[in-house]
Amino acid sequence: MITTEEVCSVHNMTEAKKFDLLKEVIKDYNKKESNLIQILHLAQAIFGHIPPDVQHFIADQMELSISKVNSVLTFYSFFSTQPKGKYTVSICLGTACYVRGGKEVLSKLKSVLGIDVGATTEDKIFSLTVMRCIGACGLAPAMTINNKVYKQVNPNKIQRILGMLK
Ligand code: FES
Incomplete structure (x- = not known):
């Protein structure tokens, strides 16, 4: 198989x-x-x-x-009908991450990237998705970019994290 x-x-x-x-x-x-x-x-x-x-x-x-x-x-949010960007930014909206500010991080990501969940930036650099618990609840809210996990993220860190990738 x-x-x-x-x-x-x-x-x-x-x-x-x-x-x-x-x-x-x-x-x-x-x-x-x-x-x-x-x-x-x-x-x-x-x-x-x-x-x-x-x-x-x-x-x-x-x-x-x-x-x-x-x-x-x-x-299922892990399927995409659009080509993905070079970096897939995924914010956890599981319970622990949600109550510790995951939703605010998502709002910041949307405004900095100028796209909604499931979309890709015009320059094809970033795609934005949400995910459920990835087992890093102790350091919530968690975010991943491709395979790298970012813990205890907050809206003030987003610009810097994304800026380092560009
Ligand atoms: S709820 Fe986000 S890592 Fe567990």
Whole structure:
């Protein structure tokens, strides 16, 4: 069975080859609706995001309606239908982070980046997402940028953190 790790070597593949790989993934998962989330994860690993043509391909191959595929995609915040920026900034809105100021950090991120949750800046540098508890509640509110965790963030630190990345 094809894994996410194997799929990570797709950078130089043509679009046609990526669709061939996705077809194989869907076949590996027996076209079962119960495997749709896993298939979407691998589709995102192959294409970087899940645009409409990929959604239609998955729906056709799995003999599902496009609205079924789309409803699963839009329900889970870790799926993206838009290309992501170089940096994905994710603020935790789990209970501990929320009560310790996560919401204010999110407001600051939105205003500094000039985008809403789920969007990417025009220069394709930053994407903004929210997440649930990542197990750093003792040092809430927590934020991640790609794989790096920032603890005890507050609105005053945002400009400096993002400025260091640019
Ligand atoms: S609630 Fe944010 S890290 Fe646990």
